[in-house]
Amino acid sequence: MSETPRSEGTADAAVPTEQKDAAAAAKVGGGVVGTPAADTPQTATEAALEAGSQNIPANAQQRTRLEVIDVRTGMFGATQGGDTSGYGGLVRTIAMPGPSERPYGGYFDEVVDLLAEVLGEGGTAFDAAVEKVVVDREELTLFVRREHLVAVCRALRDDPDLRFELGLGVSGVHYPHDEGRELHAVYHLYSVTHSRRVRLEVAVGEADPHVPTTVDVYPGHDWHERETWDFFGIVFDGHPGLARIQMPDDWPGHPQRKDYPLGGIPVEYKGAHIPPPDTRRSYS
Amino acid sequence: MSATTHGASAGAPGAGFRAAGSIVGEDDGVPTFEAGGGDWSQIAEEAARLGEERIVVNMGPQHPSTHGVLRLMLEIDGETVTEARCGIGYLHTGIEKNMEYRTWSQGPTFCTRMDYLAPFFQEVAYCLGVEKLLGITDDVPERATVIRVLMMELNRISSHLVALATGGNELGATTIMTQGFTAREEILKIFELVTGLRMNHAYVRPGGVVQDIPPGALDTIRESLGVMRGYMRQLEDLMLGNPIYKGRTVGVGHLSLSGCMALGITGPVLRSAGLPYDLRKADPYCGYETYDFDIPTSTDADSFSRTVLRIEESYQSMRIVEQCLERLQAMAPGPVMVADKKIAWPAQLAIGSDGMGNSLDHIKTIMGTSMEALIHHFKLVTEGFRVPAGQVFQAVEHPRGILGVHLVSDGGTRPYRAHFRDPSFNNLQGVSLMCEGGQVADVVVAVAALDPVLGGVDR
Numbered sequence: 001m002s003e004t005p006r007s008e009g010t011a012d013a014a015v016p017t018e019q020k021d022a023a024a025a026a027k028v029g030g031g032v033v034g035t036p037a038a039d040t041p042q043t044a045t046e047a048a049l050e051a052g053s054q055n056i057p058a059n060a061q062q063r064t065r066l067e068v069i070d071v072r073t074g075m076f077g078a079t080q081g082g083d084t085s086g087y088g089g090l091v092r093t094i095a096m097p098g099p100s101e102r103p104y105g106g107y108f109d110e111v112v113d114l115l116a117e118v119l120g121e122g123g124t125a126f127d128a129a130v131e132k133v134v135v136d137r138e139e140l141t142l143f144v145r146r147e148h149l150v151a152v153c154r155a156l157r158d159d160p161d162l163r164f165e166l167g168l169g170v171s172g173v174h175y176p177h178d179e180g181r182e183l184h185a186v187y188h189l190y191s192v193t194h195s196r197r198v199r200l201e202v203a204v205g206e207a208d209p210h211v212p213t214t215v216d217v218y219p220g221h222d223w224h225e226r227e228t229w230d231f232f233g234i235v236f237d238g239h240p241g242l243a244r245i246q247m248p249d250d251w252p253g254h255p256q257r258k259d260y261p262l263g264g265i266p267v268e269y270k271g272a273h274i275p276p277p278d279t280r281r282s283y284s
Numbered sequence: 285m286s287a288t289t290h291g292a293s294a295g296a297p298g299a300g301f302r303a304a305g306s307i308v309g310e311d312d313g314v315p316t317f318e319a320g321g322g323d324w325s326q327i328a329e330e331a332a333r334l335g336e337e338r339i340v341v342n343m344g345p346q347h348p349s350t351h352g353v354l355r356l357m358l359e360i361d362g363e364t365v366t367e368a369r370c371g372i373g374y375l376h377t378g379i380e381k382n383m384e385y386r387t388w389s390q391g392p393t394f395c396t397r398m399d400y401l402a403p404f405f406q407e408v409a410y411c412l413g414v415e416k417l418l419g420i421t422d423d424v425p426e427r428a429t430v431i432r433v434l435m436m437e438l439n440r441i442s443s444h445l446v447a448l449a450t451g452g453n454e455l456g457a458t459t460i461m462t463q464g465f466t467a468r469e470e471i472l473k474i475f476e477l478v479t480g481l482r483m484n485h486a487y488v489r490p491g492g493v494v495q496d497i498p499p500g501a502l503d504t505i506r507e508s509l510g511v512m513r514g515y516m517r518q519l520e521d522l523m524l525g526n527p528i529y530k531g532r533t534v535g536v537g538h539l540s541l542s543g544c545m546a547l548g549i550t551g552p553v554l555r556s557a558g559l560p561y562d563l564r565k566a567d568p569y570c571g572y573e574t575y576d577f578d579i580p581t582s583t584d585a586d587s588f589s590r591t592v593l594r595i596e597e598s599y600q601s602m603r604i605v606e607q608c609l610e611r612l613q614a615m616a617p618g619p620v621m622v623a624d625k626k627i628a629w630p631a632q633l634a635i636g637s638d639g640m641g642n643s644l645d646h647i648k649t650i651m652g653t654s655m656e657a658l659i660h661h662f663k664l665v666t667e668g669f670r671v672p673a674g675q676v677f678q679a680v681e682h683p684r685g686i687l688g689v690h691l692v693s694d695g696g697t698r699p700y701r702a703h704f705r706d707p708s709f710n711n712l713q714g715v716s717l718m719c720e721g722g723q724v725a726d727v728v729v730a731v732a733a734l735d736p737v738l739g740g741v742d743r
Contacts, residue, residue: 278385
């Protein structure tokens, strides 16, 4: 189930020719990119954001832009001292798997066709509702625009040939480098009737983190959306009671965001001091 | 147990709690609250003074019959529950966040601690997810997969035994509790024999399992199965024929099939409503399609039928365990980890002074004879392996329902995001539906039949 990522009309984008190993496109042009002085490379830094933005097309409305999630420099996670490894100039752009082309394989084509048909009957164009279809590792992901999310969920649940009647919840992911689309809400839907599964993904920006609630369609998403609000700060508009669920009510911040520190204290073990996990070297 | 009069109209969860508190000050614009309880006589006087019939009772978070640190906010009218809400988060430890700061191989050490009564399910689900991300699902040795199934099914029995035991204990049936926990001890002994630990095993690793089952373990498990069967029969007699137990559970905690589907409730609760939905049959993983077992169902949709189903499922799990034992017996000894040395740790474990660790012989070999092996070992353990960027969702049938793992990789050596869709977390949403309109005493029965484990709920 491999696919070749496309980038339609994104001439200035570094196009990964192989999705393998995530490293994909090593962007070498443009001279030296600033070295991120990051304590933890998983955290967004100014320099990394700047480097990442160079790979994003100027047109923010571009339909099939790359989902750049990180830009890494060097190797071995060494940020202090001189460039002893000789890899200091290495710059790697990490992008998530891009949109797939037909045939998607398995039942995926049928699901997409049926969804397009049902949405069309309701007066919504498939292309307007779904940004892109990604088939990766034998799993189908539909990137849905937030204004059509509820319509898509309703179509997936109610149509007898689709019948994704079991909503398995919502989980958030924070991609600080995916500019303007930093926060992703990911919905996992199962069809008990047809023994199928589909994943919906909605991307919104940190500046406007609003997604319509799916609780009306899948009442079981109530707590999952509260958890995603709690951990990521995605506001689910229309949710019956969007209160924090895991953290205390007066907790500041959203702990699962990448710029939220993990915290921790050094631990002594047999005379040696082990630093807290978020200050240890990261090799990513 | 603390109780407060219900001043404000019912709003968001915690409204009653807040209404009882008083704003004691403002710090940086954030109001701080002080909540207080009191003696029953004072509360009754206060209720009489306000002419307020409704009383909000906080059951938990420290209460013996809430299965852990579950807080139930009950609005009661006499003995009748008019509104039931759950408060969770008291055991939130940020396991998902922590996993983002460890290597992929260290993941099982964290996720095994989520639902501590069913640790193997988190481990297996996580590892299946990592293997799918790596694209090595088909390379996992058959022996490792059979061991995984064996451990999961034993774990299912032990988890169900705790559900039955604590459920009985909460009704005052201490014998059910002692028998259930004694039977569980048999399984914990097997776990200790195979993994070295009674819980928090971290035995299943991406690519296989950490080590093969020890010699003689198959016979031990076979003997234990007989003992377990005996205990299970006793439990069956104690529970299913017991008029008091039946009186407390039959027709209590009803949740219809449509209610279950709407709320995404799975596991024994869904099957007690009549739908034989079990991922081991519906979407097999770990080769479950090759095992011979049945999915028991009921249409009563009450707490008693869930007890019956848990006992039935335990017998079915014993059937699968027997098939695993046969397969392992027939199988020639072989690897229990993928052959790819870039993923499989080069560890040779042995018991050391501070628990289980690398054997001294192995360390002597790599330190003394092979520089490359030492470098490789060091790199793999400290740095870990890289996983290609992408995301997967892997679901397994947990004793409490569908456990889903959503893993996102950014191509690095650590999970970019690991989210666990814990069945208890989801199923607790059914408490309102199951308890409202019933008696306060039935809340305990309904929650026991849901069998939430708060370690998994809060993660």
